[in-house]
Amino acid sequence: MTRYLVTSALPYANGPIHFGHVIGAYLPADVYTRTLRLMGEEVLYVCGTDEHGVAITIGAEKEGVPYAEYVARWRASIKSTFDAIGLHFDIWSGTSISPPHAELSQDFFRRLGQGGYLQERETEQLFCPKDTKFLADRYVTGTCPFCTFSPARGDECPRCGKWLDPLNLIDPSCKICGTRPERRRTRHWYLDLPKLRNEYIGKWFEGHDWKPNVQAFIGNQLKEVEPRPITRDMSWGVPLPEDLAHGEVGKVLYVWFDAPIGYVSFTAEWAAAQGRPEAWKDWWRSPDTRLVHFIGKDNIPFHCLVFPSMLYGVRQEYVLPWAVPANEFYNLQGRKFSTSAGWSIDLDDFFARYDAEATRFYLLSSAPETADSEWNWGDYQRVVNTQLADTIGNLATRVLKFIEKNFDGKIPALEPGHREELDRLLFEDCGAFTDPSESILAFRFRRASEQLIENARVANVFIDRLAPWSLRKTDPVRCASVLNTCCEWIGWVARWSTPFMPGKAQKLWAMLGNSGKVDSLGWCGLPERSTWRRLETGQELGTVEGLFAKLDDAQVQTEIATLNARHTPPA
């Protein structure tokens, strides 16, 4: 049986996440997995923080806290934001705490070596004697040897644009402490990507149908791929296996090497927690698994080239990605999100004041699926007010309040003689309705959110055609039949809403007087005329109230003003 193993890019435990991350890699995966579960598919959704790497050590040292404590704080903070958004993972962990992670990463390294996919090379690198660490390109500044511009970055000169090797910088200095670094020899291990490409990965990639952005990106890289160093001189990370280190000490696996293995480790951690420690292999080493990586476009090379190469190279029959729905970037009102420049929205503050589920819907409806897109406060207001509050929320209140006033708050009866005619009207004359799950499974979340609204709109057209407020006086029996039909449709809207807005779906479901969980009913698909009516006539309605709060202009203006006031563009 097909299984869906779904991952979202592991967020780096070095700062808060923003809406770009949310709609890029997490929310679509949440909607996707919810939909699959509703359809009865076997699904595992895996995530957690990526906690190694030099940026984290620098961040922690700046604050003077131990690395483990620093990443634990961000792990919790990011999870709490995810909770506020309503993201549901089967396992949430972190690469520095997941019990199987270090050993599994080392095992990957060892097996890649055994397969002949690693190369050892000795190189010279800049070393800061004061910080006692090798310096990454970005942590060295100096004078550009080509145009004498200073300060030039270690990787590129901002003035002449030439690529630089930090070893060639004139008067290099350590960006952390200002000390002049010295050259030291060091030995590193490289992943032989050209060999992996030639053996298998090149063909595998070309035989697969990818999103255009993935295709374009990797198509080129495949031709020019070079061996990639996968070890680093530092202390924070998964240590190099001792038996392979030839006495080299102070080396760890490169964060980009161990991070994607986190997907596997976390799955193993989940399996152990289920009391079936070997069960992770059913997911990772079964040909029935569909592995889906939700990522932003910046992650494409690693998920479509490097990690698949690793999975293949250990020769343990790991599955390779089945789909990589990589999103483009999400901006904020025309500019890139930038926490340091103050161009951002604090999500803890945001979710304390705004409806998380309405926000989920807006994010999905503006997702950067085919091109960069953006969070726009005015659009957010319009979507919440016109699509959610007016079209869906008001549909419920207009029908249910009418029933409260005129039918004693109980779902009115359907006169059997009306059934065929009303069904025909609703299904044929009130506009098209479609199954949003088809778009969701095709990773088209913008379209799916439109479909949900279109489906709700059908009932609004139906009500206008049948005008129950007139029938109430002229033909109360028919009026009851019409309202009964409306309630049924609202029930369907609730069920269609479930993956997008699980809480609202439940609330709407309960408003109809239903007990039980709407998401326990499975995916409803499209209604069929003979079987679509499900409600109990005479059932007492629940509490009827507005589903969505509207945003007013002043509020939106304030948000935009606050954003602009906080913005401090770098000098």
Place this chain on the structure above:
RNA sequence: AGCGGUGUAGCUCAGUUGGUUAGAGCAACGGCUUCAUAAGCCGUGUGUCGUCGGUUCGAGUCCGACCACCGCUACCA
């Protein structure tokens, strides 16, 4: 500089493998309606599909050049 992306109605965007009069939502305007969070329904768009050229019976949709904006460029994770 290289690579990638984008450029379609006022705004945000869809436009599958090239094919009848280029679409949606929002906004705007007109009409209908009053059950509802002044909500709902119906109707209304003469858009150089960035520019120029090419392929084709036929191109927004393929090819080339150019222009504009954006992003990335690998030990930044």
